[in-house]
Each structure stands twice: as C-alpha cells, then as structure tokens.
Amino acid sequence: MFNLDGKVAIVTGAAQGMGESHARKLIGQGAKVVLTDLNEEKGSQVAKELGDNALFIKHDVTDEDGWKKVVSETLAKWGKIDVLVNNAGITVTKSIDDTTEADYLKVFQINQLSVFLGMKYVSPEMIKNKQGSIINISSINGLVGAKIGYTDTKFAVRGMTKAAALELAQYNIRVNSIHPGAIATPMVMQEDTRAAVEQFAKMIPLGRLAEPEEVSGMVVYLASDESRYSTGSEFVVDGGITAQ
Numbered sequence: 001m002f003n004l005d006g007k008v009a010i011v012t013g014a015a016q017g018m019g020e021s022h023a024r025k026l027i028g029q030g031a032k033v034v035l036t037d038l039n040e041e042k043g044s045q046v047a048k049e050l051g052d053n054a055l056f057i058k059h060d061v062t063d064e065d066g067w068k069k070v071v072s073e074t075l076a077k078w079g080k081i082d083v084l085v086n087n088a089g090i091t092v093t094k095s096i097d098d099t100t101e102a103d104y105l106k107v108f109q110i111n112q113l114s115v116f117l118g119m120k121y122v123s124p125e126m127i128k129n130k131q132g133s134i135i136n137i138s139s140i141n142g143l144v145g146a147k148i149g150y151t152d153t154k155f156a157v158r159g160m161t162k163a164a165a166l167e168l169a170q171y172n173i174r175v176n177s178i179h180p181g182a183i184a185t186p187m188v189m190q191e192d193t194r195a196a197v198e199q200f201a202k203m204i205p206l207g208r209l210a211e212p213e214e215v216s217g218m219v220v221y222l223a224s225d226e227s228r229y230s231t232g233s234e235f236v237v238d239g240g241i242t243a244q
C-alpha cells in the first residue's frame with residue numbers, strides 16, 4: 001500500500017517543518033523528490049541527508065521564472081512530474097489595523113499566488129502524461145477563521161483547489177487540499193508563541209499538537225494511486241479541533 005516507486009514529486013518549503021517531513025516520507029515510500037526552498041543552506045543539507053532520490057533547488061515560490069526553472073530542472077533530472085506539494089507558507093499575527101498593504105501582499109504572494117504559479121507551470125507536464133496529483137497545503141484556517149491575511153489565503157487555497165480539480169479531472173489529474181491543525185514545526189514553536197501554543201493544545205480533543213510526520217501520512221496517501229478517486233476534496237488533519 002502507498003507504494004510510490006517510480007513517482008517524481010516536487011515539495012516546496014522543504015528545508016524544515018512539514019515540507020521536510022513530506023519529502024522524507026515520500027522518499028521513504030519510493031518516490032524521487034525535488035525539495036525547493038528559499039533557505040539554501042538547510043534545504044541542501046536535508047537533500048544531502050536524503051540521498052540520491054533527493055534534489056534541492058533554491059526557489060522563491062512567488063517568482064514565476066523560479067517555477068519555470070524548477071520544472072525544467074526536474075524534467076532534466078527525472079523526466080516527468082507526478083506529484084506537486086504546494087507547502088511553502090508563512091503565518092501572520094497582526095490585527096487588521098496593524099496590517100500594512102505590503103504585509104497583506106506578502107502573505108498573499110507566498111501563501112496564495114505561489115499555489116497558482118505551481119499549478120500553472122506543473123500541470124502542463126502532468127497533462128502530457130495524463131496523470132498527476134497536486135496537493136495544496138491549506139490549514140484549518142481555510143475552514144474556520146483566524147488572523148486576517150492568513151485566513152484569507154488559506155480559504156483561497158481551498159477554493160483554488162476545487163477550481164483546478166474541476167478543470168484538470170479530464171486529464172486524470174487530481175487536486176486536493178490538506179487542512180492541518182496545530183503542528184509542532186518551527187513556524188509555531190517559536191520562543192514567544194510556545195506558551196500560547198501549549199495552552200491551545202488543551203482545546204484539541206486529542207489533547208496535543210501533531211508531529212509533522214502525522215500530516216505527511218496524508219500527503220503520501222494523496223500522492224499514491226490508492227487515492228485515485230479523490231479530487232477537489234478537503235483532507236483535515238487536526239486532532240478533532242474543527243469537530244467541536
């Protein structure tokens with residue numbers, strides 16, 4: 001089950017946190033993975049550790065030419081793209097009043113525009129092969145509200161996923177969104193947020209934050225042919241928080 005032998009995947013934001021974990025798990029199940037990130041030092045270190053089935057490419061997900069380069073280098077190395085995991089993202093903590101236009105555009109570009117660019121430049125390669133799985137990482141804040149900017153982009157990712165799923169189904173390309181709850185990654189485990197996060201954990205029915213690999217299991221499932229009849233759907237991994 002969940003055999004990914006022969007599949008080629010791209011994971012964005014793979015230098016740390018969930019992206020790193022997704023890359024690790026996909027390779028563990030037999031895939032070849034291109035890890036991309038702004039952080040060249042950490043990203044290349046992770047890829048080196050993962051061995052010959054990993055390739056790191058420095059990439060800013062907001063940069064259109066960067067996407068063209070990632071696609072062409074992936075094809076040059078492994079000849080095709082079966083799976084795209086649009087994972088890179090940032091969080092924001094400001095109020096509406098404190099959020100500047102520049103702040104708003106930044107989170108829009110990294111969390112939302114990047115998902116559009118990824119689908120735009122990778123889907124033509126999947127269309128050629130009449131198959132593919134695109135996995136867009138949203139959040140529970142694509143289902144219920146939190147801070148301005150973050151919530152907006154994560155709801156958008158959920159909607160874009162459905163629009164792309166409808167358009168690409170004719171080519172046997174599936175597009176789904178994953179909605180993680182509170183996951184113990186560098187994004188949330190900062191010194192100044194740790195106490196609030198631990199308080200939040202008490203409200204989670206399963207009583208704890210998740211480890212990144214607990215979301216990677218869902219990524220592996222959606223990347224595999226076992227999920228071949230699922231498209232345009234929301235996959236929630238949140239310890240029950242949105243069930244309340």
Ligand SMILES: NC(=O)c1ccc[n+]([C@@H]2O[C@H](COP(=O)([O-])OP(=O)(O)OC[C@H]3O[C@@H](n4cnc5c(N)ncnc54)[C@H](O)[C@@H]3O)[C@@H](O)[C@H]2O)c1
Nearest residue numbers: 013015017018038060061088089139180182183185186187
């Ligand atoms: N951690 C959580 O609790 C949580 C919950 C729900 C959803 N998410 C989502 O999961 C995804 C991964 O989150 P994480 O917690 O692993 O975050 P993280 O901050 O630990 O890692 C994010 C990675 O993305 C990279 N990145 C940031 N901007 C980039 C850019 N412009 N181009 C390329 N790479 C860039 C960073 O360098 C970093 O390596 C994000 O989309 C986030 O919104 C996280």
